[in-house]
Amino acid sequence: MIHTSAFHSRLRMAVEARGLSLERIRGRLAEQGVTVSVSTLSNWQRGVSRPGVDTRRVVAALESVLHVDDGALTRLLGDGPQAGRRRFLGPGTSMERLRALRAKLEVSERDLSVVAVADEAVVAERDRIRLMRSRLVVRADRPGADRHVVFVHANQRTLPVLRSTKGCEVGRTALDAEAGLIAAELRFGPLVRGETYPIEYQVERMESGAYYGRWIRAADVRYELTVWFESGSSVRSAYRVWRSDARSPHKDVCEVRLIGDEVAHMIDDDPNPGFHGIRWT
Structure with missing residues (x-):
């Protein structure tokens, strides 16, 4: 299911499946040298904002912390619902x-x-x-x-x-x-x-x-x-x-x-x- 729906929904599902609070996720990212705030993670999983080009490294690290396949979340960050004219x-x-x-x-x-x-x-x-x-x-x-x-x-x-x-x-x-x-x-x-x-x-x-x-x-x-x-x-x-x-x-x-x-x-x-x-x- 992670490959077929919107980024914020799939991120939220992955967080729930892993059973970690956003604060613990932030801490585990920090252990990998990746800095991101709890409020940013919250906005991402609620769809209020989306990761930009400069934060793709954070998303890649998230995949590791959440135990999802490499690229399972980053590939959902295309330019909108679908590319088109x-x-x-x-x-x-x-x-x-x-x-x-x-x-x-x-x-x-x-x-x-x-x-x-x-x-x-x-x-x-x-x-x-x-x-x-x-x-x-x-x-x-x-x-x-x-x-x-x-x-x-x-x-x-x-x-x-x-x-x-x-x-x-x-x-x-x-x-x-x-x-x-x-x-x-x-x-x-x-x-x-x-x-x-x-x-x-x-x-x-x-x-x-x-x-x-x-x-x-x-x-x-x-x-x-x-x-x-x-x-x-x-x-x-x-x-x-x-x-x-x-x-x-x-x-x-x-x-x-x-x-x-x-x-x-x-x-x-x-x-x-x-x-x-x-x-x-």
């Missing part, structure tokens, strides 16, 4: 701008975790998105958590309309016109710590290119995306795309079959952090 599809989302918008709404990102996302995009004439629907499952990380912030790419001339459809109400909003971003607060009843809760919303009047997807920032988030093509569209093909950060272009991962010439679908139970989506031509 790069395509530039516009700039990504700046984390600094997202944090600034969230700060305007005074909502802490530590209150909730998103554990599952299901997006639906409806494509009409000119192969542009007419409507986007989302269902999120959030988990309360503290007692009393009662709101979640979502971000939508906007157009300065025509702002999209965000509506709650089930389980929540739209509260305050904040706009970054220069970046073309809107932050919206979704409110619901206070949750008990550890409790999960579904919320649904939709976005209308979107100005977008011929693709849709979502940034996955943390580990253990199940992501599903369905793109529906109405009769007025002229779509001929669709591709799953991925990008590691806001500075990188999208990369084609694989072609997605158009089922009945009207729907493209993808699902990932354990996606790498980054942008995951579908583009069409």
